[in-house]
Amino acid sequence: MRRLLLALGTVCALAPSVFAQRGNLPSAQFNANTRFEQMGTTLPTPNTTRTASGAPGKEYWQQRADYDIKVELDDANQRIIGTETVTYFNYSPDELPYLWIQLDQNLFKKDAIGATTQLGGINEDGMSTAQLTRLAGGAKKEYGYNIISVKDLKGNALHTTTNHTMMRIDLPAPLKTGQSFSFSVEWNYNITDYYGRSGMEFFPKDGNYNYFIAHWFPRMAVYDDVNGWQHKQFLGQGEFTVPFGNYKVAITAPNDHIVGASGECQNYAQVLSKTQLERLEKAKKNFKDPTLIVTQDEAVTAEKGKPTGKKTWIFKADNVRDFAFTSSRKFIWDAMMTDVQGKKVLCMSYFSKEGNPLWEKYSTQVIAHTLKSYSARTIAYPYPVAISCHATPGGGMEYPMISFNGGRPEPDGTYSESVKYGMIGVIIHEVGHNFFPMIVNSDERQWSWMDEGLNTFCQYLAEQEWDRNFPSRRGEPQYIVDYMKSAPSTQVPIMSSSDNVLQFGPNAYAKPATGLNILRETIMGRELFDYAFKEYARRWAFKHPTPADFFRTMEDASGVDLDWFWKGWFYGVEPVDQDLVEVEWFAVDPMDPAVKKAAQKVIDDKKRQTLAVERNKKDIKETVVEANPNMKDFYNSYDRYAVTDAEKKKYAEYLASLTDEERKLLESGKNFYTLTVKNKGGLPMPVILKAQYEDGTSEVFRYPAEIWRMNDIQIRKVIPTDKKVTQWTLDPYMEIADIDTENNAYPRQAAQPTRFQVFKQRAGGAPQQNPMQQQRSTSGAVGGRN
Incomplete structure (x- = not known):
């Protein structure tokens, strides 16, 4: 840092704003005005259905579809056989000559777009038989829907046209505003292996399957005021867009299966044993610990049995956008009640012994915590039940009131810390999806970030409430840095269609979640953010919001202009890279000759501390002047650093001429630091600076992103301090996802x-044990299955 002295009159004469903005005048090379202009026509024009405030308009409308479904799970052949009656209500102002139905199971047909557009190659290190069989097109079964009939309620066949994963039903007459139309569909399909969203898992040791059945019935597509019919093909990455409705579903399964589903079971008395019913009633009274409805011993016994018949479980779910279910004879089942803002919700988990001891200890407790955490930030959880099912070792998937979640310990019952926290995190995430998009029903097929990003943000907050040391992978700005560093050619804006997103995890989950965290902690502050976020959830609960509705609501409810942030973080791929280029240190010149001469002596003495001078002290035994005193004169004894009487008088006259304000400033000892900061990354962000003082204390200075509005390339900012600064640091708490921290310090x-x-070269070696296994091997059993 350079230290310069300012004449007192100069400092007092400059207006603070002029002084602070020196060198910051706009230029043709700057893009600041564009960055901080309003989004304008980038967002859709407000109207009577969606207002400029981000709220639903007075003429907002949405469609509805009710379902009465009868389905059988054919465990012997791993098939679904179903019939449904759909009643579709047209609340739009438009006449509809046809309806569009989603046939998502057709994703697995050989000629499906999702299959034929998949890319890849042969792994030279080896590929499994199953992988090669799929590549060769030699799957044992045909997958996708077998639609047997589509009829009106009179039994007349309706004309249909199937386009891959979409089917158009041509109506006998246009469906007018306010009318409804009912039709029936009969279908079946072969269940696929679990692929992350739905399917089955086979357990060779006991010969049983766990079934996780979703996007299993022909479902109505959404017709809305934004897209008309949303009938983008299901390619696998972009998820689902579904209207709300009421469901009555009868699920027939082997009589030794335990079935869980969206909604409330209507006939537990017919499908459960007396003991199971008693345990369930006990669970409904227990708000602290889960009660086992089916124990592990009972589940293991059921694994070895053979079904002797069938049972039909009847479920009812109102005002939901979808329906999923799970079924297995392997299931352990526990439940407990929780209170969510005065409403009782039954939390339940279904899991096989392969999930223990983790699942019995954590799953249902995590459900209860998630509902409370999310409800506090959005709306109170409205449904009567919430379910977590142990699907596979990793990953998870969500549906109304039910979710399929990973997290599996080792066969010996031990587990690593990452498996434990990974399981808890995925349960929080998937149960949390009840809020986004099951209640705040965004268009997942188009905008993955509106459910995954918002949900991941809430997941991060819930994880921190679960355990203060929870190793959250997403949410904190520093964890998105590697992605922000990646080549622009490998990134796309968050505002990209779901099926076109590159690096899906960072883009759809982590980057929007991190952006919300930055808004909450750094840009808006917790109070403003939390209010606006809750208002968005309140406005759009059980409705279909768009990105513009979210952007506008966040600004409308907080009073914070965020257009620059949406443009940079959501519509662009530029990173944050602030560079603290230079720091200049200024102080008011005290004009005291004693002070000035003492300072000059320090400078002059330093100049004389050269290598030659040090060597001359040894090599020159005696100078001429030292040898002959007659060579000395006035200047050999003259002290150029002594203050003369004339200088003292002049200084006294100067002090007498000062005003009280000038004298106060002179005596304050203020330091003025001019910091030059470059925006090397391009994305503007608040400038946060930490000053480390010479006495060991520190202070943080915060400036909003609008500091870049006149110049988005480089700014200079004057910061006055009472103490001397020894170190300046940009972004000291890693708040803005700065991709290069090497240039954040000055000096x-x-x-x-x-x-x-x-290390020594080694070949092979035993598999690495997790810490529980290591502890067990040295001191006895730790953990293990119940």
Whole structure:
């Protein structure tokens, strides 16, 4: 840092705003005005259905579809056989000559767009038989829907046209505003292996299947005021867009299966044993710990049995956008009641022994915590039940009131810390999806970030409430840095259609979640953000919001202009990289000759501390002047750093001429630091600076992103301090996802060495044990299955 002295009159004469903005005048090379202009026509024009405030308009409308479904799970052949009656209500102002139905199981047909557009190659290190069979097109079964009939309620066949994963039903007469139309569909399909969203998992040791059945019935597509019919093909990555409705579903399964589903079971008395019913009633009274409805011993016994018949479980779910269910004879089942803002909700988990001891200890407790955490930030959870099912070792998937979640310990019952927290995190995430998009019903087929990003943000907050040391993977700005560093050619804006997103996890989950965290902590503050976020959920609960509705509501409810942020973080791929280029240190010149001469002596003495001078002290035994005193004169004894009487008088006259304000400033000892900061990354963000003082204390200075509005390339900012600063640091708490922290300190800090390991060459070796296994091997049993 350079230290310069300012004449007192100069400082007092400059207006603070002029002084602070020196060198910041706009230029043709700057893009600041564009960055901070309003989004204008980038967002759709407000109207009577969606207002400029982001709220639903007075003429907002949406459609509805009610379902009465009878389905059988054919465990012997792994098939679904179903019939349904759909009643579709037209609340739009338009006449509809046809309806569109989603046939998502057709994703698995050989000629489906999702299958034929998949890319990849042969793995030279080896591929499984199943992988090669799929590539060769030699699957044992045909997958996708077998539609047997589509009829009106009189039994007349309706004309249909199937376009891959969409089917158009031509109506006998246009469906007018306010009318409804009912039709029936009969279908069946072969169940696929679990692929992350739906399917079955086979357990070779006991010969049983766990079924997780979703997007299993022909479902109505959404017709709305934004897209008309949303009938984008299901390609696998973009998820689902479904209207709300009421469901009555009768599920027939082997009589030794336990079935869980969206909604409330209407006939537990007919499908459960007396003991199971008693345990369920006990669970409904227990708000602290789960009660086992089916124990592990009972589930293991059921695994070994053979079904002797069938049972039909009847479920009812009102005002939901979808319906899913799970079924297995392997299931352990526990439940407990929780209170969510005065409403009782039954939390339940279904899991096989392969999930224990983790699932019995954590799953249902995590459900209860998630409902409370999310409800506090959005709306109170409205449904009567919430379910978590143990699907596979990893991943998860969500549907109304039910979710399929990963997280599996080792066969010996031990598990790593990452497996434990991964399981808890995925349950929070998938149960949390009840709020986004099951209640706040965004268009997943188009905008993945509106459910995954918002949900991941709430997941991060719920994880931190679960455990103060929870190792959350997404949410904190520093965790998105590697993605923001990646080549622009490998990124797309968050505002990209779901099926076109590259690097899906970082883009759809982490980047929007991180952006919301930055808004909450750094740009808006918690109070403004939390109010606006809750208002968005309140406005759009049980409705179909768009991105513009979210953007506008967040600004409308907070009073914070965020257009620059939406444009940069959501519509662009530029990173944040702020560079603290230079710091200049200014102080008011005290005009005291004693002070000035003492300072000059320090400078002059330093100039004389050269290598030659040091060597001359040794090599020159005696100078001429030292040898002959007659060579000395006035200047050999003259002290140029002594203050003369004339200088003292002049200084006294100067002090007498000062005003009270000038004298106060002179005596304050104020330091003025001019910091030059470059925006190397392009994305504007608040500028946060930490000053480390010479006495060991520190202070943080915060400036909003609008500091870049006149110049988005480089700014200079004057910061006055009472103490001397020894170190300046940009973004000291890692709040803005700065991709290069090496240029955030001034003076620059020394880089840390990269460590390397010296080791002996080894071949192979035993698999690495998790810490529980290591502890068990040295001190006895730890954990294990119940």
